[in-house]
Amino acid sequence: MTQTIETPVVHDQARLSQEAKRVTYIGAWLDALLSIVKVTIGFMVGSAALIADGIHSLSDLVTDGFVLAAIHYGRQEPDKDHHYGHGRIETLTTLLLGSVLIFVAGAIAWSSLDRLFSGTDVNAPGAVAIVITVIALFSKEWIFRYTMRVAKRVKSKLLEANAWHSRSDALSTAVVLVALVGAQFGLGWLDAVAAIIVGLLVGKVGLDLLWESARELVDTALPEDVQDQMHDVACSVPGVDSVHDLRTRQSAGWVMVDLHVVVGPKITVSEAHEIGNEVSRRLRHEFPALTDVIFHVDPEDDAGAGDPSRLPGLPLRPEVEAALDARWYKHPVWRTLNELQLHYLEDKVSVSLIIDDAVHQPPQCLASQLKALASDIEWLGHVEVLFITRAASSSMR
Numbered sequence: 001m002t003q004t005i006e007t008p009v010v011h012d013q014a015r016l017s018q019e020a021k022r023v024t025y026i027g028a029w030l031d032a033l034l035s036i037v038k039v040t041i042g043f044m045v046g047s048a049a050l051i052a053d054g055i056h057s058l059s060d061l062v063t064d065g066f067v068l069a070a071i072h073y074g075r076q077e078p079d080k081d082h083h084y085g086h087g088r089i090e091t092l093t094t095l096l097l098g099s100v101l102i103f104v105a106g107a108i109a110w111s112s113l114d115r116l117f118s119g120t121d122v123n124a125p126g127a128v129a130i131v132i133t134v135i136a137l138f139s140k141e142w143i144f145r146y147t148m149r150v151a152k153r154v155k156s157k158l159l160e161a162n163a164w165h166s167r168s169d170a171l172s173t174a175v176v177l178v179a180l181v182g183a184q185f186g187l188g189w190l191d192a193v194a195a196i197i198v199g200l201l202v203g204k205v206g207l208d209l210l211w212e213s214a215r216e217l218v219d220t221a222l223p224e225d226v227q228d229q230m231h232d233v234a235c236s237v238p239g240v241d242s243v244h245d246l247r248t249r250q251s252a253g254w255v256m257v258d259l260h261v262v263v264g265p266k267i268t269v270s271e272a273h274e275i276g277n278e279v280s281r282r283l284r285h286e287f288p289a290l291t292d293v294i295f296h297v298d299p300e301d302d303a304g305a306g307d308p309s310r311l312p313g314l315p316l317r318p319e320v321e322a323a324l325d326a327r328w329y330k331h332p333v334w335r336t337l338n339e340l341q342l343h344y345l346e347d348k349v350s351v352s353l354i355i356d357d358a359v360h361q362p363p364q365c366l367a368s369q370l371k372a373l374a375s376d377i378e379w380l381g382h383v384e385v386l387f388i389t390r391a392a393s394s395s396m397r
Contacts, residue, residue, distance in 0.1 A: 017154070019150055019153070019154060020150060020151075020154050020156055020159050021068060023146055023147050023150045023159070024064055024067050024068050024147075024159070024162065025068070026143065026146070027060070027064055027143045027147060027162070027166060028061055028064035028065070028068075030139055030140075030143055031057050031058070031060040031061040031064060031169075032061050034054070034057040034136050034139065034140070035054050035055070035057035035058040035060075035061060036054075037054075037132055037136070038050055038051070038053050038054030038057060038132070038133075038136060039051055039054035039055070039058075040054075041128065041129050041132050042054055042129075044129075045126060045129045047129065047176075047179075047180060047183065048192055048195045050129060050133065050176055050180065052172075052176075052195040052198050052199065053133075053136075053169070053172050053173055053176045053198060055104065055107075056104065056168075056169050056172055056198060056202055057136075057140075057169055060165055060166060060169055062100060063097045063100060063101075063162060063165055064162065067093065067097075067159065067162045091213050091216045091217055092213070092217075094161050094209055094212070094213040095209070095210060095213040095214065095217070097161060097162070097165070097206075097209055098161075098205075098206045098207065098208070098209030098210035098213065099206065099210065100206070101165065101168075101202050101203065101205055101206030101209065102202075102203055102206035102207065102210070104199075104202055104206075105199045105200065105201075105202035105203030105206060106199070106203070107199075109195075109196050109199030109200065109203070113192075113196060126184070129180055130177065130180050130181060130184065133173060133176055133177045133180055134177060136173050137170055137173040137174055137177060140166050140167070140169045140170035140173060141167075141170045143166050144163050144164075144166040144167040144170055147159060147160075147162060147163035147166060148160065148163040151163055155289060161209050161212075164205055164208075164209075165205060168201050168202055168204075168205040171201050172197075172198035172201050172202065175194045175197045175198055175201070176194050176195075176198065178190065178194060179193070179194030179195075216250050220249070220250065221247065221248045221249065222248040222250070222255065226248075226287075227246060227248060229286070229287075230246060230248070230257060230259075230283060230286075230287065231243055231246055231259075233279075233282050233283055233286050234246070234259060234261065234279045234282070234283065236282070237275060237278050237279050237282060238275075238278075239263055239264070239267070239271070239272075239275040239278075240261055240262070240263065240275060240279065241262040241263060241264065241301070242262040242301055243259055243260065243261055243262065244259075244260050244262070244301060244303035245258075245259060245260040245296075245303060246258075246259040246260075247259070255287065255289045255290050255291065256290070256291060256292040256293075256294075257283065257290060257292070257293055257294070258293070258294035258295070258296070259279075259293075259294075259295055259296070260295070260296045260297075260298050260302075260303070261275065261276050261279055261295050261296070261297050261298065262298045262299075262300065262301050263275055263297055263298070263299065264299070265299040265300055265343060265345050266299075266341075266343060266352075272297045272299075273297070275297070276295040276297050279293075279295055280293040280295060299343070299344070299345060300345055300346070314344055314347070314348075314349050314379055315349065315379060317342060320342060320349055320351070321340065323374075323377055324340075324351070324374065327373045327374045327377075328370060328373060328374070331369065331370065331373065332359050333353055333355055333359060333366050333369075333370060333385060334353075334370075336355045336356045336359055337353055337354070337355055338354045338355060338356060338388060339353075339354040340352070340353055340354075341353075341354070343381075343382075345381065346381065347379075348379055348380065348381025348382075349379050349380060349381055350380075350381035350382040350383070350384075351380070351381075351382075351383055351384075352384050352385075352386060353370070353383075353384070353385050353386065354386045354387075354388055355385060355386070355387060355388070356387075356388065357387040357388065359387075363384070363385040363386065363387060364385075366385040367383045367384050367385045370383050370385070371383045
C-alpha cells in the first residue's frame with residue numbers, strides 16, 4: 001500500500017513570492033546604479049579594477065532579471081503538465097547564473113593579466129573614486145544581508161545564491177578599494193592584481209552555484225545524518241516495526257522523501273494507512289522543508305528484495321477462492337464460511353477462515369484437514385480456522 005501525502009506550505013505562497021520579488025527589485029536598482037557609477041568613474045580615472053567591479057555589478061543586474069523570472073514561474077502551483085510544481089525552474093536558473101559568473105570571471109581575469117604584464121601605467125584615482133568605492137562596498141554588503149534574510153524566510157536557494165552573488169560583489173569592491181588606495185600612493189600594479197583577484201572571487205561563486213544546482217538536478221540525497229534523523233522519527237511512531245528504503249531528493253530548496261514502513265502483518269488496511277499518515281505528520285513537523293512524503297506500507301521487511309513489479313506475483317482473491325473452492329467445497333468449514341482473510345507473507349498466501357461455531361471440532365483439527373486437502377497448491381501457506389458466536393455472526397451480516 002503506497003500513499004502520497006502532499007503537505008501544504010505553511011506560509012502564504014503568494015506573499016512569500018512577493019517578498020522575494022521586492023528584495024530582488026531593490027537589488028536590481030542598486031546594481032544598475034552602481035554599475036553605471038563604477039564603470040564611469042573607472043574610465044575617468046583609468047582604473048581597470050574599478051571597471052571590472054562595475055562589470056561585476058552589471059552581471060548582478062543581469063542575474064537579478066533571471067531571478068525575477070525564476071521566482072515568478074518557479075513558484076507557481078503544480079498543473080497538469082508539472083505535477084510536482086515548477087521548482088526545477090529555479091534550479092536551472094541557478095545553473096545559468098553560475099555559468100554567467102564564470103564567463104564574467106574569465107573575461108575580467110584575462111584582461112587584467114594582459115594589463116599587468118603589459119606594464120600599463122595607472123594614475124592616482126583620486127578621492128572621488130575612493131569614496132564611491134566605499135559607498136558601493138557598504139551598499140552591496142547591506143543588500144547581501146537583506147537578501148539573505150528574505151531567502152531564509154521564503155526558503156529559496158536561488159535567492160540565497162543571488163545574495164551570495166551580491167556578497168561576492170562586496171568582496172571584490174573591498175579588493176578594489178585596497179587597489180585604489182595603493183594606486184593613490186604610487187602602487188599602480190595593485191590595480192591589475194586586484195582585478196585578477198576580483199575575477200577569481202567571481203569565478204569561485206560561479207563554480208559553487210554550478211555544483212549545487214547540478215547536484216540538485218541529479219536528485220542528490222540529503223546528508224546521511226539528516227536521513228538517519230528521518231529514519232528515527234519514522235521508527236518512533238507506535239505500530240511501526242521498522243523502516244527501510246528511505247530515499248530523499250531536493251528541488252529548489254524543498255525536500256521530497258519516500259520510505260517503506262513495516263507494520264504488523266495482520267492489522268487492518270485502515271490501521272496501517274493511519275500509521276503511515278502519522279509517520280508523514282511527524283516527519284513534516286520535524287522537517288518543515290518537506291513538501292511530499294510518499295510511504296509504502298509493508299506487512300513484512302522486504303528490504304533488498306527488489307522491485308516487486310519485476311518479480312513473479314501471487315494469485316489474487318478471485319483465483320485463490322476458485323482454487324480453494326475446488327478442493328474444499330464439500331468440507332463443512334467452507335460451507336459455513338463467514339469471512340475469508342488472505343495474508344501475503346513470506347511469498348505464500350496464508351488464509352484465515354472465520355466460521356460459525358456450529359462446526360463442533362477443534363479449530364486446529366479443521367485447519368489440518370483443509371491444509372491436507374489443498375496440499376497440491378504450492379502458493380498456499382498457513383491455514384487457520386477461527387470461530388465466531390452466532391450473535392456475532394448475525395451482527396456481521
